[in-house]
Amino acid sequence: xxxxxxxxxxxxxxxxxxxxxxxxxxxxxxxxxxxxxxxxxxxxxxxxxxxxxxxxxxxxxxxxxxxxxxxxxxxxxxxxxxxxxxxxxxxxxxxxxxxxxxxxxxxxxxxxxxxxxxxxxxxxxxxxxxxxxxxxxxxxxxxxxxxxxxxxxxxxxxxxxxxxxxxxxxxxxxxxxxxxxxxxxxxxxxxxxxxxxxxxxxxxxxxxxxxxxxxxxxxxxxxxxxxxxxxxxxxxxxxxxxxxxxxxxxxxxxxxxxxxxxxxxxxxxxxxxxxxxxxxxxxxxxxxxxxxxxxxxxxxxxxxxxxxxxxxxxxxxxxxxxxxxxxxxxxxxxxxxxxxxxxxxxxxxxxxxxxxxxxxxxxxxxxxxxxxxxxxxxxxxxxxxxxxxxxxxxxxxxxxxxxxxxxxxxxxxxxxxxxxxxxxxxxxxxxxxxxxxxxxxxxxxxxxxxxxxxxxxxxxxxxxxxxxxxxxxxxxxxxxxxxxxxxxxxxxx
Amino acid sequence: xxxxxxxxxxxxxxxxxxxxxxxxxxxxxxxxxxxxxxxxxxxxxxxxxxxxxxxxxxxxxxxxxxxxxxxxxxxxxxxxxxxxxxxxxxxxxxxxxxxxxxxxxxxxxxxxxxxxxxxxxxxxxxxxxxxxxxxxxxxxxxxxxxxxxxxxxxxxxxxxxxxxxxxxxxxxxxxxxxxxxxxxxxxxxxxxxxxxxxxxxxxxxxxxxxxxxxxxxxxxxxxxxxxxxxxxxxxxxxxxxxxxxxxxxxxxxxxxxxxxxxxxxxxxxxxxxxxxxxxxxx
Numbered sequence: 049x050x051x052x053x054x055x056x057x058x059x060x061x062x063x064x065x066x067x068x069x070x071x072x073x074x075x076x077x078x079x080x081x082x083x084x085x086x087x088x089x090x091x092x093x094x095x096x097x098x099x100x101x102x103x104x105x106x107x108x109x110x111x112x113x114x115x116x117x118x119x120x121x122x123x124x125x126x127x128x129x130x131x132x133x134x135x136x137x138x139x140x141x142x143x144x145x146x147x148x149x150x151x152x153x154x155x156x157x158x159x160x161x162x163x164x165x166x167x168x169x170x171x172x173x174x175x176x177x178x179x180x181x182x183x184x185x186x187x188x189x190x191x192x193x194x195x196x197x198x199x200x201x202x203x204x205x206x207x208x209x210x211x212x213x214x215x216x217x218x219x220x221x222x223x224x225x226x227x228x229x230x231x232x233x234x235x236x237x238x239x240x241x242x243x244x245x246x247x248x249x250x251x252x253x254x255x256x257x258x259x260x261x262x263x264x265x266x267x268x269x270x271x272x273x274x275x276x277x278x279x280x281x282x283x284x285x286x287x288x289x290x291x292x293x294x295x296x297x298x299x300x301x302x303x304x305x306x307x308x309x310x311x312x313x314x315x316x317x318x319x320x321x322x323x324x325x326x327x328x329x330x331x332x333x334x335x336x337x338x339x340x341x342x343x344x345x346x347x348x349x350x351x352x353x354x355x356x357x358x359x360x361x362x363x364x365x366x367x368x369x370x371x372x373x374x375x376x377x378x379x380x381x382x383x384x385x386x387x388x389x390x391x392x393x394x395x396x397x398x399x400x401x402x403x404x405x406x407x408x409x410x411x412x413x414x415x416x417x418x419x420x421x422x423x424x425x426x427x428x429x430x431x432x433x434x435x436x437x438x439x440x441x442x443x444x445x446x447x448x449x450x451x452x453x454x455x456x457x458x459x460x461x462x463x464x465x466x467x468x469x470x471x472x473x474x475x476x477x478x479x480x481x482x483x484x485x486x487x488x489x490x491x492x493x494x495x496x497x498x499x500x501x502x503x504x505x506x507x508x509x510x511x512x513x514x515x516x517x518x519x520x521x522x523x524x525x526x527x528x529x530x531x532x533x534x535x536x537x538x539x540x541x
Numbered sequence: 542x543x544x545x546x547x548x549x550x551x552x553x554x555x556x557x558x559x560x561x562x563x564x565x566x567x568x569x570x571x572x573x574x575x576x577x578x579x580x581x582x583x584x585x586x587x588x589x590x591x592x593x594x595x596x597x598x599x600x601x602x603x604x605x606x607x608x609x610x611x612x613x614x615x616x617x618x619x620x621x622x623x624x625x626x627x628x629x630x631x632x633x634x635x636x637x638x639x640x641x642x643x644x645x646x647x648x649x650x651x652x653x654x655x656x657x658x659x660x661x662x663x664x665x666x667x668x669x670x671x672x673x674x675x676x677x678x679x680x681x682x683x684x685x686x687x688x689x690x691x692x693x694x695x696x697x698x699x700x701x702x703x704x705x706x707x708x709x710x711x712x713x714x715x716x717x718x719x720x721x722x723x724x725x726x727x728x729x730x731x732x733x734x735x736x737x738x739x740x741x742x743x744x745x746x747x748x749x750x751x752x753x754x755x756x757x758x759x760x761x762x763x764x765x766x767x768x769x770x771x772x773x774x775x776x777x778x779x780x781x782x783x784x785x786x787x788x789x790x791x792x793x794x795x796x797x798x799x800x801x802x803x804x805x806x807x808x809x810x811x812x813x814x815x816x817x818x819x820x821x822x823x
Contacts, residue, residue, distance in 0.1 A: 288780040
């Protein structure tokens with residue numbers, strides 16, 4: 049009798065836990081290190097805004113797929129004129145914003161005109177610079193005319209900065225974003241979390257989970273604890289690679305290691321002596337052992353690069369051979385540059401561990417060839433002020449996470465101050481070239497030029513390492529853009 | 542009191558002996574590090590990282606494969622140097638200010654000095670330190686200045702309080718009658734009589750200075766890499782505590798033992814110098 053009771057109680061409790069587990073499996077909690085400053089992706093550069101909202105709440109005419117490909121978004125198809133100057137987008141029918149208003153051609157005109165306006169605060173105004181006019185042909189058709197042919201226009205329109213917004217809800221967008229995506233914004237407790245709920249009227253395939261919570265945990269130790277306690281289901285871009293071994297050994301978790309657009313470089317101040325001498329820059333590049341940095345600072349997560357280009361891109365050229373680790377050669381180059389006794393410089397490091405830890409390793413490697421560095425650890429605000437805007441540095445380490453950003457080398461005022469007229473012409477030509485074969489050749493040439501000029505020492509491509517509950521499927525492995533697309537995430541039974 | 546009996550008293554004070562012994566261990570480790578450390582602390586050896594204590598590495602290695610014992614030895618040097626100079630600044634400026642305030646009691650000068658001290662004292666000391674290092678940039682030098690500044694009022698108040706009671710004594714009065722000026726009296730008669738207080742307080746402030754240096758370098762505002770410092774060693778170990786607990790244990794122990802040692806020594810010294818306590822004991 050007792051046995052029977054206990055058995056039935058056991059069964060009941062099993063059913064209860066199974067029920068609880070089932071109930072918990074309709075939502076997802078995502079851990080993120082950085083909290084967005086506000087919720088308008090079209091007026092700030094902060095990557096955290098796109099991470100929460102891109103594709104989940106806001107959509108653009110085109111959208112990035114998990115592999116970085118550009119796919120139809122709110123535009124279901126488009127035609128391009130023969131001269132490459134005008135794009136006619138056919139919009140999806142029956143799309144509604146979360147406030148119930150219809151998404152129509154006028155919203156596209158509003159969004160693009162707002163982004164490219166004189167007083168626009170869009171962080172990536174360059175994406176819209178080539179647009180001459182935007183007109184609504186009818187409620188479901190929009191024609192965009194460019195002033196010059198632009199091979200990457202559809203790519204540009206997939207960025208988080210180019211998402212579609214509505215004039216009705218634009219005033220409150222920073223605290224109450226209204227988009228067309230598979231999730232609608234629910235609530236935001238500042239300093240803690242943002243909650244999204246499934247959009248039941250979504251035009252496309254509805255999301256498989258009902259609700260999503262983004263929890264902001266800046267401290268890596270707290271992130272570790274939250275993950276281990278299963279308070280979060282996925283920690284996107286996990287901040288402490290040293291803990292990954294512990295997760296790897298735990299069957300509850302899976303580690304997703306993918307590629308990012310983050311080229312991590314040791315930037316050199318090309319206008320400051322002695323880095324104005326290409327031989328000195330080459331010496332620095334040869335003095336650095338990339339594998340030691342990837343191993344020591346990133347615990348093996350990262351891919352060596354020899355130029356400012358993502359290795360997963362089909363046009364990538366492996367140029368690591370241009371600066372293979374060779375301290376003897378570094379010393380010889382320093383001697384040729386008249387600095388046989390080495391020199392002293394500053395190494396300014398922003399907070400991420402790739403910079404702080406990588407900096408200590410690089411300092412030791414440079415010391416071995418006679419270059420003494422004075423390390424200063426800076427907060428981001430100080431780094432932006434002193435390094436990025438003030439040019440007051442010799443060396444710095446930073447990861448450039450924007451996709452396809454080799455064009456920054458054509459901007460002489462950019463913080464590493466590389467000024468090469470030929471390269472600038474090449475990038476200007478590339479911008480108007482639409483032929484894929486020629487574009488590929490030009491991109492390869494651009495990579496080679498900056499590698500052979502040793503503009504910066506190219507270290508490694510930042511790995512995108514996320515820790516995910518093993519049962520949670522559909523999280524993007526790679527990060528072609530700053531996005532945590534939850535539209536196709538689901539729990540395996 | 543004869544010197545012999547002070548020495549005997551000192552030897553019979555358990556606090557003082559243990560305190561001095563603990564402090565001396567770290568002072569000697571720091572001094573020794575100028576001449577010799579088991580390994581070069583600026584040399585990274587990544588393949589041998591996260592080693593637990595062994596015969597080759599007595600306290601193990603850190604995330605860059607550096608020898609933790611060597612880093613603690615050099616870190617002792619950083620801590621002691623920062624704390625020593627900071628206490629020096631505090632004493633060097635605070636003592637004359639306190640003497641001056643006592644000599645001109647209730648004057649405008651007294652008010653200026655003591656209210657100025659109150660102002661500095663009103664801010665939590667670490668906040669001032671963070672303010673200074675945030676404005677002038679993080680470095681060991683700025684940490685010294687920051688810690689030194691908040692030591693000034695401690696000594697100024699202590700000296701003023703003690704000096705005020707001394708000024709009412711007969712021998713000071715006779716010195717005044719003999720025509721000695723306030724400055725001369727302060728330095729010839731007052732200062733020697735507050736010296737024991739200063740030694741005791743100096744020891745306590747020294748331990749607080751070590752703690753402050755560790756706190757500042759923990760948040761990245763103290764000595765910058767590659768100079769090892771105990772606070773930064775702790776900060777580095779924070780995310781690795783599940784992986785390599787010894788990385789946090791040893792620098793933590795170094796801080797605790799040094800501060801404990803200095804506090805015990807301070808206590809022992811106070812017992813030794815305080816006439817009332819001394820009388821009670823004999």
